[in-house]
Amino acid sequence: xxxxxxxxxxxxFAGLAIAAALxxxxxxxxSSSPDGLExxxxxxxxIEKAEETEPAWNGAPIPDYSVPGIGDSHPALATAxxxxxxxxxxxxxxxxxxxVLKKKGGEKDTARLSG
Amino acid sequence: MHIPDGFLNSGVSIATGVVAAxxxxxxxxxxxxxxxxxxxxxxxxxxxxxxxxxxxxFPVAGGTSGHFLGAVLAVVxxxxxxxxxxxxxxLLVQCLxxxxxxxxxxxxxxxxxxxxxxxxxxxxxxxxxRLLPRDKKFFxxxxxxxxxxxxxxxxxxxxxxxxxxxxxxxxxxxxxMLGIHAVIGVGxxxxxxxxxxxxxxxxxxxxxxxxxxxRMYELDEAEVG
Numbered sequence: 001x002x003x004x005x006x007x008x009x010x011x012x013f014a015g016l017a018i019a020a021a022l023x024x025x026x027x028x029x030x031s032s033s034p035d036g037l038e039x040x041x042x043x044x045x046x047i048e049k050a051e052e053t054e055p056a057w058n059g060a061p062i063p064d065y066s067v068p069g070i071g072d073s074h075p076a077l078a079t080a081x082x083x084x085x086x087x088x089x090x091x092x093x094x095x096x097x098x099x100v101l102k103k104k105g106g107e108k109d110t111a112r113l114s115g
Numbered sequence: 116m117h118i119p120d121g122f123l124n125s126g127v128s129i130a131t132g133v134v135a136a137x138x139x140x141x142x143x144x145x146x147x148x149x150x151x152x153x154x155x156x157x158x159x160x161x162x163x164x165x166x167x168x169x170x171x172x173f174p175v176a177g178g179t180s181g182h183f184l185g186a187v188l189a190v191v192x193x194x195x196x197x198x199x200x201x202x203x204x205x206l207l208v209q210c211l212x213x214x215x216x217x218x219x220x221x222x223x224x225x226x227x228x229x230x231x232x233x234x235x236x237x238x239x240x241x242x243x244x245r246l247l248p249r250d251k252k253f254f255x256x257x258x259x260x261x262x263x264x265x266x267x268x269x270x271x272x273x274x275x276x277x278x279x280x281x282x283x284x285x286x287x288x289x290x291x292m293l294g295i296h297a298v299i300g301v302g303x304x305x306x307x308x309x310x311x312x313x314x315x316x317x318x319x320x321x322x323x324x325x326x327x328x329x330r331m332y333e334l335d336e337a338e339v340g
Contacts, residue, residue: 002329007318008152008153008156008318008321009252010157010222011159011317011318011321012156012157015163015164016160016163017158018207019162019163019164019166019168020163021166022167022168022170022171023166023170025163026171027167027170027171029148030170030171030172030173030180030182031172031173031174031180032172032180033119033172033174033178033179033180034179034180034270035116035179035180035181035182036116036174036175036179036270036295036296036299037116037117037118037270037273037281037292039177039178039179039295040288040295041122041283043291044283044287044288044291046122046277046282046283049121049122049282050120050121050122051121051216052117052121053119053120053121053217054120055119055120055214055217055218056120056217056218056219057210057211057214057217057218059211060210060211060212060213060214061212062213063213063214064213064214064215065170065213065215067137079170082213083167083170086167086208086212086213087163087166087167088163089164089208089212090166090204090205090208091159091160091162091163091261091289091308092159093162093204094158094159094161094162094163094201094204095155095156095159095209097157097204098146098150098155098158098159099155101143101146101147101150102146102147102150102155102295103152109244
């Protein structure tokens with residue numbers, strides 16, 4: 001049990017390292033062309049509807065995946081750091097949420113193991 | 116295909132939001148039973164990978180880019196409920212943290228990508244898997260096929276929402292959205308298949324829907340007994 005649990009965490013953190021590396025090293029060089037929906041909106045002439053609309057939420061700490069302040073001088077670095085921050089943040093957030101949700105199941109497991 | 120603010124009317128925003136919140140809510144209730152020592156870290160890893168991979172826009176024909184969605188990858192790994200929770204969480208963080216996708220369209224984006232792409236995508240995968248021979252190759256083929264279709268169907272749902280909102284007629288947008296995403300979906304299928312093949316080689320017991328070998332729950336039972 002202990003050996004396999006260890007290899008589970010090796011797998012998980014190796015996976016996280018790959019995800020972080022993709023965000024850090026590949027994301028800055030991703031295509032900046034419009035995505036499928038944006039392209040259709042441009043071609044069919046309704047992109048203005050979004051451009052003319054004031055966003056309902058202005059509190060995003062890292063708008064457009066570019067860390068504010070360094071986006072103009074170092075755009076690749078700003079994107080790399082945004083990607084890294086986001087990847088680590090969602091990893092921790094998902095783990096935390098899963099632990100909160102798990103509670104009841106966790107008790108059941110304990111009962112089964114001890115019984 | 117993250118919809119920004121301004122494309123949808125309030126009726127469509129609310130209706131899709133209610134359905135998406137309901138489906139992800141069910142996922143969170145199911146999570147209580149489905150989460151264990153293995154699926155908690157796997158859910159976290161899956162969320163991190165989907166977030167990172169969604170940043171990697173690749174060029175497709177005609178000055179357009181596409182990126183990985185990850186809905187079918189998540190549901191094949193974690194089942195439909197936890198898988199759609201992963202996508203919902205990614206969309207929420209993208210919207211609030213990175214201003215990607217409008218907050219008024221968050222419900223519609225979750226409906227398209229987590230419910231249509233994820234939950235519906237899971238049942239497409241499940242059907243393909245049942246119809247095809249029980250074999251690792253066909254398991255991957257089922258996931259790849261469902262991944263392609265999940266992106267195409269999600270883009271179709273997006274086009275329907277834009278049409279109901281009066282933003283653009285369905286006859287104009289549906290064929291173009293489906294056409295572009297039929298190409299983007301090839302990337303989705305390739306990445307989904309590749310990642311699953313790697314997990315299958317390293318830790319097949321972590322793939323919830325892979326029941327051709329030792330599974331995490333059977334292994335747990337064996338350990339307890």
